[in-house]
Amino acid sequence: MERLSRLRGVVPIAPTPFHEDGRVDETSLDRMTDYFVAAGVDGLTILGQLGEAPKLDHAEGVEIARRVIGRTRLPVIVGVSAPGFAAMRALTREVMDLGAAGVMIAPPNTLRTDDQIVAYYRNAAEAIGPDVPFVIQDYPLTFSVVMTPAVIRRIVGEIPSCAMLKHEDWPGLEKITALRRFEREDGMRPISILVGNGGMFLDFEVERGADGANTGYAFPEMLVDVVRLSTAGERDAAHDLFDAHLPYLRYEQQQGPLGLAVRKYVFKRRGIFTSDAQRKPSQALTAIARSEVEYLLTRLGRHDPRVNEPVRF
Secondary structure, three states: OHHHHOOOEEOOEOOOOEOOOOOEOHHHHHHHHHHHHHOOOOOEEEOOOOOOHHHOOHHHHHHHHHHHHOOOOOOEEEEOOOOOHHHHHHHHHHHHHHOOOEEEEOOOOOOOOHHHHHHHHHHHHHHHOOOOOEEEEEOHHHHOOOOOHHHHHHHHHHOOOEEEEEEOOOOOHHHHHHHHHHHHHOOOOOOEEEEOHHHOOHHHHHHHOOOEEOOOOOOHHHHHHHHHHHHOOOHHHHHHHHHHHHHHHHHHOOOOHHHHHHHHHHHHHOOOOOOOOOOOOOOOOOHHHHHHHHHHHHHHHOOOHHHHOOOOO
16 A cells, blocks of 8 residues: 555556557567666556557456566556446456556546545445555546545545545646645645646646656656656756657647557557557547657657657667
């Protein structure tokens, strides 16, 4: 529990590589795991929304977890969100037996009141077991569930196995400030707060008290460096690097399968993935979209030469 609640730095949300025929590409999965480790990240999250988890069956999810967990000593968080608690419990038990550090749970889009949200997470924690640390996935842009700072404080206070918040509210800077104030002034138990949304606001989120990033981005090296520089008090250097990446980062952060298509295209371009295929339903990049990505990467490469350097595994 403590390992997850104290997790700091960058924990990428990993996409799932597929062959063109839709099969999971295990070779690319291994390369991606090795690449993330070499990039200096502090953990990995698999089987999230970005990982196309709803398109995988149970056996595929378990096998992906087995392969990633067995290939790294970094903490691995596994997304176990499911329509019902039985499926959530089954996947949780298997991945925890494999050595997962914890699980991530997103709220169903039927929740509307604070009481409903707290009750859902209480029931989820009971279903997976009180000894399993879990991450709240707070992503109202996708799940249509609005969690106020007060409701997050209730979840943390009432459910001891809540270890981390994946903060993806937008705008969300004031939420981070409020949660850290609860810890300082109201006795809220400290938890790790890692941010998502492609890192779109990472430069200021770390300054507000976030512990790092839990998001997908084609160049996690930048996320690692921004968190490191910001934590070290090198504010201008952190913002300069972030600003250089922002035009491409913004393009990659388009909602839905299009943003994922951009990210997978760049992973293929960098030699991490063999194919940029998504499982259907999917959306491929058009020729003009690919040309826009290449233009943005050319410009980014003038400021960060790592963009065009061979990836080291």
